[in-house]
Amino acid sequence: MGHEDPNSEGFVYFLTKDYLGFALEGSRSGPATNSVAETLRRSSSSLQKHEQEFELCINKLNVGSIEEAKRAFPILMREVYSDGADNWGRLVTLYAFCGVLVRHLRRQGIPEGQLIEDIAQCMAQHTWTHKAAWIKENGGWEKGFVEYFRQKSPRFTYAKIAAITGIVAAFSFVIYRH
Incomplete structure (x- = not known):
């Protein structure tokens, strides 16, 4: 990942893949x-x-497979961004959601390699297609x-609060509608 242009689709893919590996393995995933x-x-x-x-x-949303995750992903994206506002907190929260999603799917018996690859491609494609310009x-x-x-930035706390509020509200709406 260190050699990819940070403004490229490949960078987003490797960034996503790194995060999902970390979400599954935690501190065992390496630096x-x-x-x-x-x-x-x-x-x-x-x-x-x-x-x-x-x-x-x-x-x-009854997500028990990679195919079902790919089907549900656009629904969540529409809800999370329904007000048209973008911010770093929302983007991070979507990555955090994908981390929970891959752990959930691993418990369903889906092999880790396939999980990371398929969900990373889906999330990276969405990020690149819909958020690259922003x-x-x-x-x-x-x-x-x-x-x-930055850890010492006061915006870090505000971003977390804004991200959680927005995404939990969107998820609650999705749950209510389905």
């Missing part, structure tokens, strides 16, 4: 390959206390994202 991957790991991990809400959404306009992965989630 992050760059500051963006480290920031994604740290910021997404801070949302783990909301794993039950994510699991409830996964169960309500990411670039907001400083890119290396500057905008890393700077936004």
